[in-house]
Amino acid sequence: MATQLDAPSADKFPEVGELKTHNHLLGDLEALDAAWERDGYWFFRDVFDKDAVARLRKSWVDVLEREGVIDPVGDAPTDRSIRYNGASLESFPFRMEPLVALKPWRTFVEEKPIHDFFTRLFDDEPFWVPVVEYRATPPQEDRNRPRIDGIHQDGPYSPGIPFRICWIPLAEIDAETGGVMLAEGMTEKINRHPRDAGGTNAFIRLEDVPADRWRRTTYQAGDVLLMNLWTPHTGLANRSDRFRLSMDHRVMARRDKCPIVGHVEEISEQHVVVRDAGGRHVLSIDPDTYVRNDQGKKLSGPGIAEWYRPGSEVIIAHDGDRASVVRPPH
Ligand SMILES: O=C(O)CCC(=O)C(=O)O
Ligand SMILES: [Fe+2]
Known part of the structure; x- marks a missing residue:
């Protein structure tokens, strides 16, 4: 099923296919490795304990409530009630600094079902590299801006540490809400970023990724997306009326060369x-x-x-x- 994302320059915007799910490969390391090299990601649908994800999500909701940008949700289920109330975002901590200080990822990865999932995935204990982004992305204000945030690979910025990107949606992220869109099957270890005259990396050009490679899905709390460091990907602007909540983290197996x-x-x-x-x-x-x-x-x-x-x-x-x-x- 392809999603036609509404974009100002719809003619230039690629058709986006559905991510594969790799749940059926859990427990088969060889098949997982082959999929990793072929597809450039693993997407596991509905594998996390929902209560553990809800406990993690609460840290985000507390910040948003404190900032006055969502209306208090009280005991209501929060996964659908993170509607932006329109309050000023002038002092909004866009990089969620209060969570950086709180490090809620620690408690999350120690939750038994979460730890057990990764231990089964790797057939080894997970090692969490503490490089974490906490994201609470408000609806895009200027709807004439492009939906593609910036196509990039994480590999060129992280030489020497063979971790996997671990992107965790904390509430539903549908086509309107945006989230990660990735290019399937582009795992060659080459830096695809054009260098500008100053020698700094610019974003990867849309026309440099074959148009039929783009994938995304409607992400749900409980899903997890792991990405190869060489897989081109981008966030998509949030065109919904809600905040988009996600956490991206870096994980590897203990037996790998951990930093x-x-x-x-x-x-x-x-x-x-x-x-x-x-x-x-x-x-x-x-x-x-x-x-x-x-x-x-x-x-x-x-x-x-x-x-x-x-x-x-x-x-x-x-x-x-x-x-x-x-x-x-x-
Ligand atoms: O969540 C996003 O908008 C982008 C995530 C990303 O680039 C990453 O996790 O490496
Ligand atoms: Fe990234």
Whole structure:
């Protein structure tokens, strides 16, 4: 079933097909890997415990109520009642900073049914890389703007850490509400972003993705979409009257090459000392180490110790004693 999304330039907007579901592959690692390489994603329909998702969603609803942008829902089921009430969004925390501080993902991934799902999926314990975006996207104000937020791959921005993107809808996200749209079957490890004259990455052009590859679905609380780092994807503007609630996170299997997640004790342009639950690690830094700030900009020389301070939370990918990537969680 294809969805014709209403767009100002409907002639240019692709027809969007339905995502496949991969539920039938759960328990078969080989078939899952093959699907991952072929399709570039796994979409599992209705696999999360609804009460666990509702508990997670409550953190979003609390913020929206406190900000006065939805009317209090009280005991009513919240998954359909996150209607934007029209209040000013001038001071709205678009990156949901109150949730960044609260880290509600921790409790969520510890919920037994959620943990069990990922353990079954990987046939191993999940390792959660604490790179999380909490999204509460209000209806688009200017309806003449394009619906495509920006087609991108996450891979080129995260070299060295082989995680999977884990995108979790917290309430129904239908065609009007938008959500993630991805290009199926484009898993080659190539950076598809055109470079502009300044050498910075621009968004991938719509015309560079074959028009028949685009997929989405009506997402429901309980579904989860995992994406290959090389899969081109974009958010679609919200044309509904409700907030769009989702969380995107990064996950991998314990047996894979997990990064160190800890706090900086000491850092210079030559080394970093980091402490995690397992103790203290000393890693070398060289000019090829991708030490980045929160905007993805590479730091070098004294800039490293200026940006990272003792106590900073840090994620470090490494080969033996050499750090290959040093990045902040957010
Ligand atoms: O939710 C969105 O709008 C985009 C999500 C995304 O780009 C990601 O999870 O990597
Ligand atoms: Fe992304």
